[in-house]
Amino acid sequence: MPEVNSRKSSARLSSRRQINPRIWLIRHLQVALSSLGRLARAPFASLMTMSVIGIALALPSGLLLVLGNVQALGKSWDGAATISLYMKPLVTDEETAELAQKLRLYDGVSEVSVIVRRQALEEFRQLSGFSEVLNALDENPLPAVVVVKPDESHSNPQQAQTLADKLGSADGVELAQLDLQWVTRFHAITKIADRIVWVVASLLGLAVILVIVNTIRLEIQSRHAEIEISKLIGATDSFIRRPFLYSGAWYGLFGGLISWLLVTLSLWLLDAPVAHLAGLYQSEFELSGMDISTFFILLSCGTLLGLAGSWVAVGRHLNSIEPD
Numbered sequence: 001m002p003e004v005n006s007r008k009s010s011a012r013l014s015s016r017r018q019i020n021p022r023i024w025l026i027r028h029l030q031v032a033l034s035s036l037g038r039l040a041r042a043p044f045a046s047l048m049t050m051s052v053i054g055i056a057l058a059l060p061s062g063l064l065l066v067l068g069n070v071q072a073l074g075k076s077w078d079g080a081a082t083i084s085l086y087m088k089p090l091v092t093d094e095e096t097a098e099l100a101q102k103l104r105l106y107d108g109v110s111e112v113s114v115i116v117r118r119q120a121l122e123e124f125r126q127l128s129g130f131s132e133v134l135n136a137l138d139e140n141p142l143p144a145v146v147v148v149k150p151d152e153s154h155s156n157p158q159q160a161q162t163l164a165d166k167l168g169s170a171d172g173v174e175l176a177q178l179d180l181q182w183v184t185r186f187h188a189i190t191k192i193a194d195r196i197v198w199v200v201a202s203l204l205g206l207a208v209i210l211v212i213v214n215t216i217r218l219e220i221q222s223r224h225a226e227i228e229i230s231k232l233i234g235a236t237d238s239f240i241r242r243p244f245l246y247s248g249a250w251y252g253l254f255g256g257l258i259s260w261l262l263v264t265l266s267l268w269l270l271d272a273p274v275a276h277l278a279g280l281y282q283s284e285f286e287l288s289g290m291d292i293s294t295f296f297i298l299l300s301c302g303t304l305l306g307l308a309g310s311w312v313a314v315g316r317h318l319n320s321i322e323p324d
Contacts, residue, residue: 028242035246049215049251054258056208057302060201062263065290067193073285083164086175093117096144099172103148107121108163110151117144143174157184168301205305207254212248212309213316219247220317227318237318244314245307256299263290 039046087096093116100114154163161178168176220227230240267289278285290298 015095029246029287029288030247031158031242031248035243036250039250046251049211049256050254052206052211053251053255053302054305056204056299057256058209058260058262058266059292060197061290061298063197063200065288065294067190067197069287070193071190072288078182082169082179083148083150083160084177085107085167085170085173085181086146086147086177087146087172088143088174089143091144091172094270095146095172096146099170100146103146103167103170106163106167108150108154108159109148111149112145114226115145115147116186117142146173169201205301207306208252209312210308212251213313215251216248216310216313217317218243219244221311241266241314241318244318245310248310248313249303250306251307252302252304253299254303255306259302260290260295260298 009178069102085099087099093114096116100112148163148165148167150160152161164176164178167173223281227240266288271287274285275286
């Protein structure tokens, strides 16, 4: 008996090796098209399942797009990180202007503006309310200030701090102060939002798998007699499993397409109000939609979730069906 079994297994292996790749591809294509045709014969039920999957995928996809737009908007705001370089008292306005000209050539610097000592005194006089006290002074106690705005590549707190340390070592600079309060808060909020989005995406991905599991389970039960007959005539488990796996993949793929349509429609509805709000703040900000790479990632995720759900359903319920 062991020799017979070994011969059978070796014969199976040799037969598998002799399968023509072209025939194998044609068989899979036939099963994929037949699974798609089965879904098309029940359009309402199939569309309902695909819509549920699409809504579940649209929520995290839309939240990720909104978060990306918010991060892009934050980088374009004037409230981004700024570095104030306070000059030494003996540094003249001409030397401060020369330093500002050199700083404009630094890597990571977007804009450079100069507040000369007289301008700083006038601003302090207007804002502080101590104009009479300042008039009693013999000389201007305020230093000149060079205000540096980092570019987008140095907009996060770590890179901005590195740039501030570099600029603070320039000749004539007594103190380099980095305004990180707004930037730090903004990055903390976006990190929390990003973590929440991924948690929601994980939960909704699990929900998609459960929807596919339940749908494929019902389909297996409805084809109980067909599966029994197939096993009686010698059909292998992989042959029986194949159409259900393709059905799950089709559910996930079309669910991803519906998700893309929902997200695109939502962004289109929000585009005009967002543009109007941005115009009130003299901004040219526009919502960015889903690019082609994100679109294919969404379809791939939907297809993989559909395959995962159908694989779980088939593995759980197909083995329990045996011919009497």
